[in-house]
Amino acid sequence: MNGQSRAKRDSQESTNANATTLISYLLGGLAFWGGVGWVADWALGFSGLFLPIGLGLGLVASIYLIYTQHVRS
């Protein structure tokens, strides 16, 4: 395989990987940190304080992961 076709393959592979992992990162971030926020609300007796904080943290962390793993690299 020559260099050009290898680069093309790598580029396509990267695009495929991006498309499949992007949604799972976003869902994972929201589900995990949103879940932690919900549990914190439930355990500490708050109603709707930590849940939005957790969701926000999860969203930011997911976008950061997408950026570091698939945009910057």
Next chain:
Amino acid sequence: MGADVSVVAASEPGCHIFNDFGCGFEAPTVSLFFPTPWLDFGLPGTSGLNKYYLVAVVALIIAAAFWYFTTRRSKVVPGRGQSMAEMLVGFLRDQVTRTTMGKEGDKFLPLMVTLFLFIFCMNIMGLIPGLQLPVTSNLAFPAVLALFIFVLWNVVGIRRHGVGAHFKARLVPGGVPGWILPVVVPIEALSNFVIRPATHMIRLFATMFAGHLLLALFAAAGFYMFNPLSPMGAGFGALSVGYSAIALVGFLVFTAFELFIMAVQAYVFVLLSSIYLGEAMEGAH
């Protein structure tokens, strides 16, 4: 679908639009996907032996027969059947395994070709008259396939890189400062070990489920609206036939579209499997 839809649409005699009975249209429900078991063992959480098993066996026989009849007399200059089989293998090799894993992916080509044809046959059962039930519209079937790929993904990664390196690559994202790791490692874990296999199976299941329900809806609507002998007059009778024709044209158009979707979903399932395996071979990203 056929028998169930007839029951749904015609369960109340005289239930058509443009007559004195009315009764209202009963849309097909998810009961389409819970066929009555022929043999129920009474085990908790099981469905017994039902139509899904029969259709799955038919799909398996069709997939096996395809290979048997196209390759039993292989020649250097291929005949029509052998050409078709070679085209399928060549297409999946060039578009799936080599694109995602390079030449190394050739060892997974038999698996991918088998998976593709088996899934396509299971999907296409939704269009075979008399059977009309896509096997993959039952979550259990895509779940087993996705679980198999998930296990294989781990086995390939562990064999290639060792247990520690495989799980480290899947849990600890590269290029991230240490103090951020507690925030992102759970996301990476959930993403790789729960959400990815879940979306892998749900994608196939949901498209087949929704497509089949849509076809059932068009068929039931066409049947319900067909009332040429309406007691409300010939004009209404003709109108009902026109409405019915629109629904049946929709049914035919969506049947053709569904056939395309069935092939695409089989391809997407195999492509994603191949991407995951390629990633496991590659190691850390």
